[in-house]
Amino acid sequence: MKLERSTTLSLNYLDEGAGETTVLLMNGASLPLTFWGSFASSLAEQYRVVRFDARNAGDTEFSGGFTLGDIAADAAALLEHLGVERAVVVGHAWGGRVAQVFARDFPHRVQGLVICGTGGQFPAIDTTSLREEMVAARKAGDRATWASKMEAIYCAAGFRQRDPAAFESVADVIWNAVPNRAARWDMRAYPSEGYWGLATVPSLLLYGREDKFGTPQNAEALQGRLADTRLVMLDEAGHFIVREQESRVLAELGAFIDGL
Template sequence: MPQFAVDGAELTYDDEGPRDAEDVPLVFIHGWTANRHRWDHQMAHFRADRRVIRLDLRGHGESSGTGVRTIEELTRDVTALVDHLGVDRFVPIGHSMGGMIAQTIALAHPERVARMVLVNSIGRTTYSRGRGLLMAASTRLPYRLFVAAQIQRAFAPGHPRREVKEYIRASAATPREVVMPLYSAMRAFDVLDRVGEIRVPTLMVHGYHDIQLPVRQMLRMAKGYPDAVIRVLDAGHELPVEKPAELTATLDRFLGGPAAGARP
């Protein structure tokens, strides 16, 4: 379980697979209150043939650090880690907030992104007035109840309650001083008017039943991308754990082929 020190935090990460693989490495970025194990199924599949990297974001999982308030700060952590590992170009694969980080990387460092995958992610969060008031009110709940409400509704109806409870427990272990500022940062995130600048092939995978970041918001974003592939699966917001095999197969088709993402 290696760790990397950056700006007062110790980031826990995994770096697996062959270093001499032709394909550029995959960098998996988890979402808000989650951890790197959201990607267990995908890591197990891809590490046989290519280099795969994942991390616990600052203040999440087994990484230390608090005081983070913006998506840009998390983006700097991810780029610092790949620099530390000697990775030049890579494929960022981000879930939810991780997809916001991936897009921020692609806009700030386009030369480093070979392809990109956005899982249940969007370029701008838009709410009705009623929904916005409800979300603002939810922040006044006791912390555990606030987290439980967010995670419960992230799963499609019918997902095993035992698993949902376990994800609530793990998410509530993420420090409040990390969770609440990043909740605000996600609500304020907006790159919708710039997504046309992201010219690499991009896969957007979304859950049909996602009520956290509805599929219509992803489709609105996709219209601005010059080279986007869209897949909608029968799941909610937590695709990596609701439909792990289907997501992995979708990634495999998009990333497949000899030396996918290599420089021409």
């Protein structure tokens, strides 16, 4: 489905489920809405689930520069379009930055805030050489090597062995994703001090102990700034925590929603 925001922006989205509570999912940087996969499908069995492609991802059509605030405004416009007054906002990775900006700019739209593996406040663990090898494998069309490097960078050790189906689902989405190179995120706009840990709504922080980007240091710092929050650190989870520990994340999210 598409929401025509302007003559230059056609926002791609999915609206699934029919529960009383609406869950708004915000994707990681340049990841398409299909990244959520079975996680979103499971949520939709109990809640209304809305997800969308940001301006630089998936099937959203846009060219030009954009900020975190622009994506937050897109999300607000989408909820308005769908007749949703408030939602539980779940941001994964880069989407957690957008979710915090959304909670700051549109607090009346936020029933609760869930941040999963969001970094940016403290340096990531250096994966430069692995990322160079992953990019080289991608250019060579060597999916096996690419997948191995992708797991080493973004996932907890042994994810592919523990849950081959989930790993292949994630790998397929990322391998086939085509980022919109015509859309450029302005990283200088909306520095983290303008939104990091400023949300006043009830919040839940879900982080993986083996996350190289949303490191435990980021999680603890965010917990220290939020007034009404709970931090859950999950074992055997990296940056793709929502797919690596899907059942546990769903359980924690469900308990959080029940308590709102």
